[in-house]
Amino acid sequence: MADLLINGQDAFLTYGVRMGDKFLDALGAPSSLKEPIENESRASHGKQILGTSAKVASRQINLEFTITGTSPEDFNAKKAAFYSALYQGWMTISVPANNNHVYKLWYLGTSPTYAQSRDRCFCRVMLKFEEPNPMDRT
16 A cells, blocks of 8 residues: 555655655644634624634645655656646645545645755655645545
């Protein structure tokens, strides 16, 4: 079983990609709630909070990936394939051993960080995504 699936494909076999530090922590963190609808009138004490149930807000998450190649050429080809998948915008990520969730993420492309090894066969990249609807993980 693949450790990480990206767009339904084994991430390591397809892109040489593995989960980086605190990857599962970022995916598993709870989402925040939207601000409730409030009515604060001077004619009454306190305020009214309208609605019967809270709603989950979209969330931004930072995910660290590692990319590994067997040679500089293999590494560059896998990195280019992974970047091409990123640049499509939408990406699905799942970790079958963790749970059956499929995270539907939009790549934001803002403030990525990148560090490459001297042998040019390995890198770490930190990427920012938005999960527009954390309640839709099927």
